[in-house]
Amino acid sequence: MPGSSEGPPATRPVGQGPVALSSPSYWLEAPGFSPCPALTGDRTADVAIIGGGFTGLWSAIKVADAAPHLRVVVLEAQSAGFGASGRNGGFAMTMVGRNLHDLVRKVGRRQARLLHLQMVKTLAEIEDFCQREVIEAGLSRPGLLTVSNGPEQDCRIEQDLRAAAILGLTDFRRLAKEECRELVAAERVRMGHFEANALLVDPAALVRGLRDAALRRGIEVYEQTPAVRLRSRGGDLRIETPLGSMEAKQVVIATNAYAQVVPALRRYLFTVCAYITLTERLSPEQWRRVGWERRMGVEDKRTMPHFHRPTADGRILWGGRDAPLLAGPPDPRRDRDQRIFQRLEESFRWTFPTLGDLAIEHAWGGPVCGTVSCIPKVGWLRRSRILFALGYSGHGVGPSALVGKIVRDLLLGRTSELTQLPIVTRPLTPLPPGPLRGPLLSASQLVLQRADDRSGGGDALSRLALRLLQ
Numbered sequence: 001m002p003g004s005s006e007g008p009p010a011t012r013p014v015g016q017g018p019v020a021l022s023s024p025s026y027w028l029e030a031p032g033f034s035p036c037p038a039l040t041g042d043r044t045a046d047v048a049i050i051g052g053g054f055t056g057l058w059s060a061i062k063v064a065d066a067a068p069h070l071r072v073v074v075l076e077a078q079s080a081g082f083g084a085s086g087r088n089g090g091f092a093m094t095m096v097g098r099n100l101h102d103l104v105r106k107v108g109r110r111q112a113r114l115l116h117l118q119m120v121k122t123l124a125e126i127e128d129f130c131q132r133e134v135i136e137a138g139l140s141r142p143g144l145l146t147v148s149n150g151p152e153q154d155c156r157i158e159q160d161l162r163a164a165a166i167l168g169l170t171d172f173r174r175l176a177k178e179e180c181r182e183l184v185a186a187e188r189v190r191m192g193h194f195e196a197n198a199l200l201v202d203p204a205a206l207v208r209g210l211r212d213a214a215l216r217r218g219i220e221v222y223e224q225t226p227a228v229r230l231r232s233r234g235g236d237l238r239i240e241t242p243l244g245s246m247e248a249k250q251v252v253i254a255t256n257a258y259a260q261v262v263p264a265l266r267r268y269l270f271t272v273c274a275y276i277t278l279t280e281r282l283s284p285e286q287w288r289r290v291g292w293e294r295r296m297g298v299e300d301k302r303t304m305p306h307f308h309r310p311t312a313d314g315r316i317l318w319g320g321r322d323a324p325l326l327a328g329p330p331d332p333r334r335d336r337d338q339r340i341f342q343r344l345e346e347s348f349r350w351t352f353p354t355l356g357d358l359a360i361e362h363a364w365g366g367p368v369c370g371t372v373s374c375i376p377k378v379g380w381l382r383r384s385r386i387l388f389a390l391g392y393s394g395h396g397v398g399p400s401a402l403v404g405k406i407v408r409d410l411l412l413g414r415t416s417e418l419t420q421l422p423i424v425t426r427p428l429t430p431l432p433p434g435p436l437r438g439p440l441l442s443a444s445q446l447v448l449q450r451a452d453d454r455s456g457g458g459d460a461l462s463r464l465a466l467r468l469l470q
């Protein structure tokens with residue numbers, strides 16, 4: 001690239017453009033799914049969970065397994081997986097927050113190690129669960145290759161490797177340029193690290209499989225059922241929905257970026273709009289050109305990273321980079337952005353010049369729930385029996401299963417090693433107040449992106465922007 005070794009050129013060769021989808025993602029287009037009926041009439045439950053994504057469904061399943069006598073219900077505004085859970089890249093990683101180095105800096109060595117080990121265990125549990133429950137979620141364990149495309153990214157790879165060594169973790173392996181290129185023939189890669197624990201999944205198949213596993217346990221799942229109001233009534237909590245109501249002893253808010261409608265949470269959360277493109281199916285000859293025989297997920301080390309992976313039906317999913325930050329809840333108009341799709345196509349072609357003849361067939365976007373620290377949070381709303389669980393900042397596929405166990409322990413009043421993790425104990429950091437919030441978030445994103453595109457984010461302005469987001 002002119003003037004930089006780290007990103008694609010600003011001018012572009014563009015293909016035909018992606019095909020419009022009738023659902024929010026390619027994954028959610030899969031046939032054979034029918035939503036559960038909406039809630040009608042007035043009902044009661046012990047635990048009512050608002051939100052039918054990974055967080056809500058894992059939480060419901062974990063509570064029901066631990067306390068089968070409790071009546072657990074899930075209320076989902078659209079259908080299971082409509083939010084980020086049915087639209088993501090399907091990387092289930094050990095990563096909590098931004099990266100291992102950053103995690104150590106924020107929570108200290110002991111807690112970072114505990115979190116990492118809990119995530120290793122949780123990923124193995126996801127595999128076991130899918131096997132036991134016969135969930136066909138295209139699950140594989142090819143590991144995660146993290147690569148550098150420039151000097152600044154080299155430093156970040158080294159920082160992660162140093163953090164892993166300090167924590168005594170043996171599951172990160174340094175890879176030289178040639179070793180990376182043996183794994184996937186992306187010509188511009190300079191070095192990387194490999195972690196074997198990471199899974200790849202079809203996220204919509206997984207979240208829909210979780211819904212079915214919940215139903216098998218007697219959990220009531222109501223789709224097309226937005227919670228429109230939540231109020232205390234006597235000793236109980238009452239959730240109002242368009243066609244009925246649910247009274248419950250405890251409520252869990254598992255609505256991710258949509259939780260910004262809750263006044264008590266608004267000042268801690270922002271929405272990150274994340275985007276993905278998907279190529280047509282590769283021919284055997286095209287797969288030979290890229291190598292990639294082990295078909296692992298790949299991420300680069302920009303501050304706003306690119307990620308790519310093969311899909312079970314022989315395509316390449318390519319996403320990341322442009323990620324506008326919004327001060328407010330998700331705006332469905334942001335789910336499609338042709339300029340961003342175009343830039344993703346450019347960076348795809350820059351990374352895989354040998355696949356210049358490959359068409360981009362699909363593209364979509366979805367809302368990520370950002371917090372200042374990027375570390376997810378489970379906590380009680382003040383003086384209430386309302387728990388909230390959210391804020392994965394784009395890394396929730398694996399961690400939501402850990403969060404489900406934390407929600408279980410907190411709802412059942414158990415003190416466990418999970419309830420001592422920073423996901424529970426670390427307070428949320430407030431964002432700058434009202435009118436300043438939007439402009440500061442936008443400015444931070446632009447600075448980081450420009451730094452990524454030019455030299456890799458080491459200058460003073462980008463350090464300042466990163467600070468705002470920490």
Ligand SMILES: Cc1cc2nc3c(=O)[nH]c(=O)nc-3n(C[C@H](O)[C@H](O)[C@H](O)COP(=O)(O)OP(=O)(O)OC[C@H]3O[C@@H](n4cnc5c(N)ncnc54)[C@H](O)[C@@H]3O)c2cc1C
Pocket residue numbers: 050051052053054055056075076077078079080081082083084085086087088089090091092093225226227228254255256257258274275276319364365366367368389390392393394395396397398399400
């Ligand atoms: C494009 C993209 C790529 C991503 N890639 C990855 C990745 O590869 N790996 C990774 O780890 N993470 C990734 N993520 C992030 C990951 O998808 C999320 O962290 C995770 O899915 C969060 O799950 P959740 O259940 O908390 O939220 P969601 O899946 O967003 O679920 C929240 C649900 O709440 C429902 N809801 C909202 N309001 C109401 C209401 N009032 N009443 C009832 N229901 C309501 C919504 O309809 C939604 O279904 C990506 C995200 C996006 C958008």
